[in-house]
Amino acid sequence: MTLEQTKEQVENTAPQRRCICCRGNGKKTGLLRFAVIQGCLCFDLRQKLPGRGYYVCAQNHCLEKAFESGFRRITKHESKELAPDVQTFVREILLPGLKKRYTEYLLAGYQSHRLLLGADSVEHAAQADQLAAYIIASDASEATAQKYRMNAERKQLPVLGLYDRSFYGCLFGKSDKVVLGWMPGTLFDEFSVLESMIRRLSAE
Numbered sequence: 431m432t433l434e435q436t437k438e439q440v441e442n443t444a445p446q447r448r449c450i451c452c453r454g455n456g457k458k459t460g461l462l463r464f465a466v467i468q469g470c471l472c473f474d475l476r477q478k479l480p481g482r483g484y485y486v487c488a489q490n491h492c493l494e495k496a497f498e499s500g501f502r503r504i505t506k507h508e509s510k511e512l513a514p515d516v517q518t519f520v521r522e523i524l525l526p527g528l529k530k531r532y533t534e535y536l537l538a539g540y541q542s543h544r545l546l547l548g549a550d551s552v553e554h555a556a557q558a559d560q561l562a563a564y565i566i567a568s569d570a571s572e573a574t575a576q577k578y579r580m581n582a583e584r585k586q587l588p589v590l591g592l593y594d595r596s597f598y599g600c601l602f603g604k605s606d607k608v609v610l611g612w613m614p615g616t617l618f619d620e621f622s623v624l625e626s627m628i629r630r631l632s633a634e
């Protein structure tokens with residue numbers, strides 16, 4: 431009920447894990463992993479810390495339950511508290527961590543030529559049916575946003591984008607970028623899961 435079933439999750443044979451709160455299964459990379467280090471339950475941003483991992487859906491409903499009782503129950507009281515409260519954890523640890531990963535995916539995409547910067551290259555790829563999604567900066571003018579949303583609709587492509595034009599430009603040492611585009615592939619799949627996690631956690 432609380433796990434978002436995305437197209438990738440259905441199509442992909444990627445490892446699945448179960449949320450300790452709602453018991454729903456989901457793709458491992460779409461869940462948040464926690465691991466016990468020296469008796470402390472730590473958030474494992476990159477899902478690489480050794481030892482047993484505990485997974486929670488990337489949404490406030492399940493995180494709140496985990497902080498209330500889920501972690502205590504499952505670790506049998508062996509762990510100290512993770513953070514003073516779930517809101518502090520989301521604000522201070524989780525969202526900054528996810529934003530860092532978000533920038534890493536964009537850089538990896540650019541380096542491997544899967545991420546396109548600027549209207550010309552994005553539109554060129556869209557014409558050639560080589561585009562998987564648009565990214566539109568949050569501060570794009572209404573007319574610009576509308577134009578790309580219509581293009582995306584025509585090609586039945588998703589429209590992403592969380593941050594403003596200076597964020598997307600600055601990341602690549604360039605001037606402001608209003609429009610970017612992803613070409614299909616694993617990087618795009620994981621990026622789009624990550625973006626929906628950030629969007630959901632910021633909005634709730």
Ligand SMILES: [Zn+2]
Pocket residue numbers: 432433449450451452453454486487492
């Ligand atoms: Zn859950």
